[in-house]
Every structure is written in C-alpha cells, then in structure tokens.
Amino acid sequence: MKSLIIKGAKVIDIINKDFYKKDVLVEGGKIKLISKNIKKKNSRCKIIDAQGLYLFPGFIDLHCHIREPGREDKESIKTASLSAQWGGFTTILSMPNTEVCLDTPEKISSFVNAVKSDSTINIYPCGALTQGRKGQKICEYALMMKEGALAFSDDGNWIEDSSVMMLALNYLSSLGGLCISHCEDAKLTWGPGRDDLLSFKLGLLPFFELSESLSVSRDIHIASFLKARLHLTHISTGSSLEIIKKAKVQKFISCDTCPHYLILDNSYLEDFNTNFKVNPPLPSEKDRKTLIKGLKEGVIDCITTDHAPHTLEEKESSFLDAPSGMIGLQTLFGLCFKYLVEEGLIDIFTLIEKITINPARILKMDSKGVIEEGKDADLVLVDLNEEFIFREQDILSSSKNTPFVGWRLKGKVKYTICGGDVVYKE
Amino acid sequence: MKKIKHLLDLKNTPEEWIEEVFKVATSFKEVLTRPLKKVPALRGKTVVNLFFEPSTRTRISFEMAAKFLSADVINFSTSVSSIQKGESLLDTLRNIESLSADIVVVRDSSPGTPYILSKYTQASVVNAGDGTHSHPTQALLDMFTVKQKKGRLEGLKVLIVGDILHSRVARSNIEGFTKFGAQVSVCGPANLIPFYISDWKVKVYYDFDQALEDKDVIIMLRIQRERQNTGYIPSLREYRYLYSLNKERFHRLKKDTLIMHPGPVNWDIEISSKIKPYVHPLILEQVNNGLAIRMAVLYLLSQG
Numbered sequence: 141m142k143s144l145i146i147k148g149a150k151v152i153d154i155i156n157k158d159f160y161k162k163d164v165l166v167e168g169g170k171i172k173l174i175s176k177n178i179k180k181k182n183s184r185c186k187i188i189d190a191q192g193l194y195l196f197p198g199f200i201d202l203h204c205h206i207r208e209p210g211r212e213d214k215e216s217i218k219t220a221s222l223s224a225q226w227g228g229f230t231t232i233l234s235m236p237n238t239e240v241c242l243d244t245p246e247k248i249s250s251f252v253n254a255v256k257s258d259s260t261i262n263i264y265p266c267g268a269l270t271q272g273r274k275g276q277k278i279c280e281y282a283l284m285m286k287e288g289a290l291a292f293s294d295d296g297n298w299i300e301d302s303s304v305m306m307l308a309l310n311y312l313s314s315l316g317g318l319c320i321s322h323c324e325d326a327k328l329t330w331g332p333g334r335d336d337l338l339s340f341k342l343g344l345l346p347f348f349e350l351s352e353s354l355s356v357s358r359d360i361h362i363a364s365f366l367k368a369r370l371h372l373t374h375i376s377t378g379s380s381l382e383i384i385k386k387a388k389v390q391k392f393i394s395c396d397t398c399p400h401y402l403i404l405d406n407s408y409l410e411d412f413n414t415n416f417k418v419n420p421p422l423p424s425e426k427d428r429k430t431l432i433k434g435l436k437e438g439v440i441d442c443i444t445t446d447h448a449p450h451t452l453e454e455k456e457s458s459f460l461d462a463p464s465g466m467i468g469l470q471t472l473f474g475l476c477f478k479y480l481v482e483e484g485l486i487d488i489f490t491l492i493e494k495i496t497i498n499p500a501r502i503l504k505m506d507s508k509g510v511i512e513e514g515k516d517a518d519l520v521l522v523d524l525n526e527e528f529i530f531r532e533q534d535i536l537s538s539s540k541n542t543p544f545v546g547w548r549l550k551g552k553v554k555y556t557i558c559g560g561d562v563v564y565k566e
Numbered sequence: 567m568k569k570i571k572h573l574l575d576l577k578n579t580p581e582e583w584i585e586e587v588f589k590v591a592t593s594f595k596e597v598l599t600r601p602l603k604k605v606p607a608l609r610g611k612t613v614v615n616l617f618f619e620p621s622t623r624t625r626i627s628f629e630m631a632a633k634f635l636s637a638d639v640i641n642f643s644t645s646v647s648s649i650q651k652g653e654s655l656l657d658t659l660r661n662i663e664s665l666s667a668d669i670v671v672v673r674d675s676s677p678g679t680p681y682i683l684s685k686y687t688q689a690s691v692v693n694a695g696d697g698t699h700s701h702p703t704q705a706l707l708d709m710f711t712v713k714q715k716k717g718r719l720e721g722l723k724v725l726i727v728g729d730i731l732h733s734r735v736a737r738s739n740i741e742g743f744t745k746f747g748a749q750v751s752v753c754g755p756a757n758l759i760p761f762y763i764s765d766w767k768v769k770v771y772y773d774f775d776q777a778l779e780d781k782d783v784i785i786m787l788r789i790q791r792e793r794q795n796t797g798y799i800p801s802l803r804e805y806r807y808l809y810s811l812n813k814e815r816f817h818r819l820k821k822d823t824l825i826m827h828p829g830p831v832n833w834d835i836e837i838s839s840k841i842k843p844y845v846h847p848l849i850l851e852q853v854n855n856g857l858a859i860r861m862a863v864l865y866l867l868s869q870g
Contacts, residue, residue, distance in 0.1 A: 337765040341577070341741075343677035343699025343734060346760070411685075412678025456654040458618075458676030460697065 143167040144560060145178050149190035149521060151511055152197075154497055157489045164195065166517040169560040174513055188562075190521050193554055196492055197509050198230025198261075198518030200499040202320070202396055203295070203373050203444035204469060206263070208254065209247075210239025215449035215538050217251075220469070221259035222536040223447075225556040225564035227470040230518035231262040231500075231508060232447075236273065237296040243268035245283035252288040260563040261556075262518070264290040264503075269308050269319060275299045278308045281317050290503055293320035295373065298355050300325070306362050313368035318502065320371045323355035323380070324420065332417055332459065334406050336424050342409055344459075347421050353379040360387045367392065371502055374446050376401045376420040378430035385439045394502050396442035396494075397431055399472050403479045404428075408543070412459045415543040418446070419464035432485050435494065441502065443494040445472050449539030466544075467537045471530060473522070474549025482550060488524075517560040526552040569870045572684045572691040573863055575700040576741040583866070584742070588710050590862035591855070598634070598858060607865050608637035614667040616658075616683075617643040617694070618674040623829060624694050624704075627853070628671045631860035640665065659683050669867055672696070690867040698732050703863060704828055705738035707856040709746065711848070712783050714855070715824055720747035725777055727809055728787030728836065729758040729798075735828045739785060740768055753777040754787075754809060757798040774809050775818075783824045786811055786836045802835055811845075812838040826852055 144166040150159040151174065163178040164171060180187060201224070207214040224232050234251075236242035242251060242265050251265045267289035271277045275297060281289075292312055298321065299305040312319055328351035333344025340346075356372055360383060363370035372395040375381060387393045398418075406422045416422060423431065434440045448465025455462050472495070480486050500509025507516045527550045532540060556564035568580050576584070597605055613632040617625050625643065632639045642662065662670060663686075671692045672680045677699035684691040695701040713719055724743050730736045730752045740750050744767070751769040752759055764770050771777035778784060789805060799805050811825065816838075819825075825837070825845040829852070833839040 335760065335762060337762050340760055340763060341737065341766075343697050343737060345698060345731070412681045414682070453654050456656040458655050458674055458682070459678040460676035461655075 141167055142560065143172070143181065143185045144188065144557070144562070145180065145185060146188045146190050146195060146519070146521070147178070149193050149195035151195045152489070152492060154489055154493050154510065159194070164511070164519070166557070166560045169517055171511060171513055171515050171517050174511070188521070188555060192523065193521045194524050195511065196228070196520050196522060197496040197511055198520050198556065198558060199228045199473065199495045200503070200509060201229050201232040201445050201447070201469065201472075201495070202371070202442055202499045202502065204232050204234060204447035205237070205449065205465070206234040207238060207449060209251070213538060214451055216258065217254050217263060218258040219536060219538045221261050221263060223467070223469040225261055225558070226536055226553065228473050228520040228522065228553040228556055229261065229469060230520070230556060230558040231264070231505070232469070233264050233266050233290060233503070235266050235293060235295040236268040241268050241273055242266070243271050243273070243279050245280055245287045248284045248287040248289045260561070261558045264288065266291045266293050266295070266320065268292065269294045270299065270304060273297055275301055275304055278304070278311060281312050282315050285315065285317060291318040291320050291371070293322065293373070295320065295322045298322055298324045298326065302358065302362065305359065306366070309362055309368040309370065310366050313366060318369050318371060320373050321359050322374070323352050323359060323372055325351045325355045328354070332419070332421050332464070333409070334421055334424050336406070338406055338424070339409075344409065347419075349377045349379050352377050352420060353383060356380045357383050360384070360393060363393060364390060371395065373444065374398055374401070374420060375440065376423050376427065376431070378427045381430060381434045381439055385434070388439065394441040395439070396444045397435070397440050398444055398446045399468060399475045400466065401428065401431055402435065402443070403475055413543060414455045414457070414459055414462035415466060415541050417459060417462050417464050418466055432480070436486050436490060441494065441498045443472065443476060443491070445469050449537055450541045451539060455541050465541070467535070467539055467542050470534065470536065471542065471544045471549060473553065474528070474530065474551050475544065475547070477524065477551035478527070478549050517557060519557040520553055521555040523552045523554055524550070526550070528552055570867070571870050572680070573702055573867060574680050574684060574691065574693050576702050576705055576738055576745065579702070581745060584706065584745075587706055587859065587862045587866060588713060590865060591710055591858040594861040595855065595858040598854070603634050604636055605634065606636045608632065608635035608868055611637045611668040611868055612666065613637045613639050613669045613671060613864065614662050614665065615639065615641045615643070615671045616662060616673070617641070618679070619695070621673055621695070623853075624673065627856050628694060628860050631857055631864055635861055635864055637864070640667070655679065655682065656686055659686055663687055663689070669864060690870060692863060692867065695734055697734065699734055699737065701734040701738045703856070703860055704735050705742040706863070707852060707859040708739055708785065708826060708828070709742050710859055711826065711852050711855050712824060716782065719743060722748045722782040723780055724748050724750045724783040724785065725753055725781040726750065726785045726787065727753045727774065728789055729793060730754055730763065731758045731760055732790070733787050735787060740766065751777060755799050755805065758793070775815065778815060778819060780820065781823055782820070783826065784811070784819070786825065786827045788828065788830065788832060789835055806835055810836060810838060811841070813840045816841045816844070824848060829853065
C-alpha cells in the first residue's frame with residue numbers, strides 16, 4: 141500500500157490550541173498514525189522532511205465560484221483546482237450561479253464527473269436553491285444530494301419571496317441539507333458604495349447596511365421558526381453581526397466573511413480600481429473592525445474566499461459596469477496570516493479553525509478538518525516564516541482580477557496533500 | 567506654482583492652482599469680449615472630447631474653449647456604452663491614444679472613469695462630469711462667478727438646493743467652496759439628501775424657507791424629472807411647493823444674494839419664471855464664465 145511519512149513538522153492541535161512535534165504516517169488516503177519517530181517500513185514509502193514547517197488540516201472553502209460549465213475561459217475546474225492547492229485548499233464548494241445553473245441532478249452529476257477527471261482536490265458542487273436561481277420554485281434537493289450536491293444556495297441572489305424561502309428551508313432541512321443564503325435585499329442596493337460619507341464623496345450610491353441586515357434578520361426568523369440549518373455567507377456589516385450573535389444561541393445558525401472584508405475597507409475605492417469592486421461592497425473602517433471582533437468572539441464561523449474570476453475585458457470597464465468580485469484562493473491564507481495573525485488581531489488557532497474544522501462541521505464532513513488518526517489525509521504544510529510578494533505570474537487562475545498583486549503576504553504553502561497524495565509541492 | 571497633470575476632482579487639486587485658474591480665466595474672459603477671440607496658446611495641440619454620456623452644453627463649452635485656444639478638437643460622443651459595443655473602456659481609450667491627443671476631456675455616467683483613464687494615458691485628463699461623483703469645471707466656474715461678484719469666497723454662506731444625492735455639481739461645489747472657507751449648507755427632500763452628509767460639516771435643511779434667510783449664494787440644482795417616477799419624491803408639484811424659488815421666497819432674500827443654476831433650468835419647477843428677468847442674466851453669465859474657466863483649465867494643463 142502507498143504510504144507517506146511527514147517527518148518533524150509542528151502539528152496543530154486545534155482543540156487544545158497547541159502545536160506538537162510528531163511524525164504523521166499517511167496510508168490509504170487516511171491518517172494512519174501520529175507518533176514520534178515513525179520509521180520507514182518499505183521502499184515504496186515516501187518521506188517528506190518537514191522540519192520547520194507547520195502541518196495543518198487541508199483548508200476548506202465554503203464559498204467559491206468556478207465558471208464551469210459555461211465560462212471555462214474565466215475559470216475551469218482544472219484551473220480552480222490548481223489555484224486552490226497552491227493556496228493550501230483541499231476542499232472547496234463551488235457556487236451554482238454558473239452560466240448553466242446547477243439546478244438539476246443531471247447537471248450536478250456532470251459537474252461531479254468533470255471534477256473526477258480534472259481536479260486533484262475535492263471540489264463539491266453547491267446546488268441551486270430554486271430553479272434557475274429565480275427564487276420561485278424549489279429544486280430536487282434529494283436527487284441532487286444523491287448526485288453529490290453538498291449544500292444549496294441561490295448565491296448572487298437573495299430569495300425575496302418569504303414563502304419560497306420558508307418552503308425551501310423547511311423541505312431542505314427535513315432532508316438534512318444545508319442552505320447557504322446570500323443576504324441582500326436588492327431593492328436596498330442603490331449602488332456599489334456604502335451608506336457613509338466616504339462613499340457619498342466618491343459618488344458611489346449606497347448598498348445600505350439595511351440591505352444585508354434586513355435580509356439576515358428575515359432569514360434567521362424563518363430558520364428559527366422551522367429550526368432549520370442556515371448558513372449566512374459573506375457577511376459584511378456590524379449590524380448583521382449583532383443580529384447573528386443573538387440568533388446563535390440556536391446552534392443551527394452559522395456565518396462566514398471574506399478576507400477582503402477583514403483587511404480592506406472602502407477607502408481603497410478612492411482611485412476607482414475595479415479590482416476592488418466586490419458585492420457586498422468593501423466595508424467602512426468601523427464595520428471592518430467589528431467583523432474582526434466577530435471573528436475573534438466566534439460569531440463568525442468561517443473565512444471564505446468568494447473567489448470570483450472575471451476576465452480582464454470585463455474588469456477594464458467603468459466602475460459601474462465592471463462585474464463584482466475578486467479571485468482569492470491563492471491569497472486567503474497569506475493575507476489572513478500576515479494582516480490578522482501577525483498584526484495580533486487574532487491568533488493562529490482562530491485563523492485555522494475558520495478554514496478547517498468549522499467549515500467541515502458546517503458541511504457535516506466528519507472525516508475532514510482535523511488532524512487525527514483515522515481522518516482523511518487532507519493536509520497542508522506551511523512555512524509560517526516565509527514572507528513573499530504575490531506576483532502576477534504566481535496566478536494560476538484563468539482570471540487575474542485581484543487587487544493583491546504586489547502585496548506582501550506571509551505563510552507559504554510548501555506541500556498540499558489531498559487524500560494521501562501530494563498534489564502540490566512548491 | 568505647483569503644476570498638475572490631470573483635473574479629476576477638486577479634493578486633490580491644490581488651492582493655489584485653483585487661484586491660478588481664476589487669474590488666467592479673468593484674462594481669457596477679457597479676450598472673449600474682443601472681436602477676434604482666438605489666442606494661439608494651444609496651437610498644434612489636440613484636445614479630444616470623449617463623451618460617453620449625452621451632453622450638449624458642457625461639450626460645446628469645452629469645444630469652444632479649445633477652439634479659442636487654437637487647439638485641434640476631436641469630438642468622440644456616444645450614448646451607447648462602449649461595453650454594449652463589445653469594446654472595453656480602456657480599449658476605447660487606447661484607440662483615442664493612437665490619435666496622440668494632448669488633452670482628453672471625459673464625461674461618463676460612472677463615477678471614476680476619468681481616474682481609470684488617467685492611469686493609462688500620456689495625455690492630461692479633464693473630468694467633465696463622472697456620474698454622481700464630480701464635475702470640477704462646473705464648480706470652478708461657480709466659484710469664479712461668486713468671486714467676481716463678491717470679491718471673495720471666504721466666510722460666505724452658500725446654499726445648494728435640490729437633489730444632492732445624485733448631484734456631481736453639489737459634491738464638487740461643497741468640496742470647492744469649503745476649500746476656500748465658505749460655509750456650505752444643503753436643502754432638499756430628505757430622500758435626496760443622505761443623512762450622513764452632516765459628517766462633512768455641511769448643514770442640512772429640509773425647510774427651504776428657513777434655509778434661505780441669511781444666504782449670500784444660492785445654487786439651485788436641476789431636478790431630474792424621472793425622480794418622481796422612481797419614488798424619491800411624490801410629484802413635481804409637491805417639489806415645487808416645497809423647494810421652488812418663487813416670487814415670495816425671492817423677495818425674502820438679502821438684496822445681494824446671488825442666484826445661480828448650472829443649467830438647463832426647468833423654469834417653474836426649480837425657479838419661477840416670474841423672477842426670470844432678475845435671475846437669468848447671472849445664469850447666462852455663468853455660461854460665459856464657464857468658457858473662460860475651461861480655457862484656463864486647458865491652458866494650465868497644457869503647460870504641465
């Protein structure tokens with residue numbers, strides 16, 4: 141049997157918030173043994189000398205966009221997989237708002253088949269919550285789950301009709317499925333700015349904080365009424381967090397935010413660089429600080445990329461015409477480690493739990509997200525001391541829309557191991 | 567004097583450069599009264615008017631300004647967005663760039679377009695209005711008009727009335743007048759004045775009768791007729807009732823209050839036609855000052 145020994149790494153223990161120096165034996169795609177001084181058993185056994193490196197569970201992204209099927213020129217399963225493993229991700233969830241919307245079991249099945257042939261990491265489809273993401277009729281959740289849909293979302297749209305949302309959540313939760321909600325009352329999104337003076341001066345009409353908080357509040361009310369699981373994605377305001385915090389006494393509510401809401405604020409929009417245009421828009425400085433606090437206090441469960449590839453042509457338009465979104469699979473860890481952990485805003489254990497064990501729990505993946513004997517050998521080895529400049533030529537995605545080119549990041553992924561195989565080595 | 571390459575907004579434009587614009591505009595204004603109005607200042611230079619949003623008045627003003635300075639002028643106007651034509655904004659610029667323009671005058675319906683273009687061109691970029699963001703030459707001509715009439719800007723009480731939320735003229739005027747020490751207030755329907763504007767040290771009034779009392783300058787903004795259809799205001803007649811400068815309000819003003827309007831005026835909506843004989847001359851003088859100001863801006867940027 142193929143086996144692999146990772147020798148001398150500092151292995152993270154998220155539960156006890158500690159690191160211990162032990163060897164890890166990987167066999168048959170699983171973590172077989174964690175112990176001191178594991179010896180090589182046969183010649184087929186590979187050894188990674190991981191002295192000075194940190195061993196984390198492979199990162200898990202609950203929210204990314206792959207443009208397959210339909211716009212493989214922007215991002216295919218293949219290129220997404222390459223970017224993800226460079227960034228330390230071994231499991232990612234692809235949102236259904238592709239050109240061909242993932243709203244039937246057949247489409248889910250063909251996506252899963254494409255992943256089998258094109259990806260070396262785990263890429264799971266998130267199915268659409270309603271047919272065509274139109275917010276009107278619910279999808280065949282059970283059949284889609286059977287084909288491999290791991291969660292359901294109309295991401296990009298909020299379900300405006302409360303009756304549809306109630307029917308979707310009620311039915312989905314009876315099947316044990318997870319709903320991921322993009323909270324935005326589009327009628328309260330007048331433009332790509334925030335409701336503050338800075339955006340007003342820039343002439344960017346507001347995405348009202350009410351646009352998010354009202355929809356968060358409605359969704360939480362429905363979920364609470366039904367006792368249904370609900371995950372709120374890319375949360376970007378303090379007022380939403382306050383509502384979520386109160387609701388979290390009920391264990392079935394969770395949420396995430398993205399690095400750009402934790403590291404950037406809307407003052408970056410001052411020269412109208414369209415690579416900074418995201419939806420929801422970059423937060424005010426005050427909201428950014430509140431989000432970091434929410435991360436620390438555990439109100440925010442996960443950090444997701446909201447990796448959103450767009451062509452250069454699309455981003456080379458005016459600020460209003462340019463599509464929203466930035467790519468993020470390669471930069472999430474290096475950014476968060478450098479600008480959150482190194483800055484003393486959160487500790488390394490908090491960062492790691494947000495991108496491993498917490499998303500694994502939300503997705504009910506018991507065998508992922510931790511380093512324990514018997515669990516899946518999805519692992520990442522990182523040099524936490526290495527600082528580097530993220531360069532354009534480092535980008536493996538088919539799209540290059542990131543404002544972080546030229547930024548100093550810290551924490552370089554050296555090996556990514558998925559299902560026991562080394563899928564990426566620097 | 568510190569030279570600048572582009573005129574994108576007033577926030578980042580030094581006061582002394584603005585003073586210089588006023589000085590140069592004063593002499594160009596004199597030139598405009600001569601029988602032969604042409605000066606050779608921009609001979610051999612090319613000015614491209616790149617208008618992605620329909621505009622007659624501002625485009626003509628820039629075109630005449632460039633022509634009076636002896637520049638060659640190319641008008642590139644399109645009401646169809648470049649994106650719809652399958653060409654990116656920057657590609658359009660790259661095409662213009664091949665015409666080796668010295669100054670590109672840009673108008674677009676999106677905030678920031680002149681900023682984006684300025685990063686990719688050798689030419690000087692002049693913002694001729696970018697969406698709801700900024701309209702620096704309009705503010706400069708308004709300030710110039712006030713300065714000529716009052717001799718100063720500092721300490722003056724300026725009131726801007728109308729749709730502040732969507733107005734680039736309001737934003738640039740607040741930026742410009744406060745830069746020179748004037749006190750700016752705004753007045754209009756609550757739905758068209760974001761409450762957080764008060765963080766800008768701008769006083770907010772919803773009651774025009776209360777607002778107009780002690781003002782030295784009142785700038786009446788044009789109300790877009792579609793605002794009543796999108797629900798910001800219930801109707802134009804209600805707007806007129808609350809915010810029109812009518813005869814009664816006009817007579818309550820201080821004798822020397824200046825009434826200005828960026829044009830075109832919706833007579834009997836923003837301003838009653840009954841007072842047209844009293845207010846129209848100054849509004850037309852603004853247009854004339856606009857020409858002088860744009861000549862000064864083009865001239866100073868070409869020196870950069």
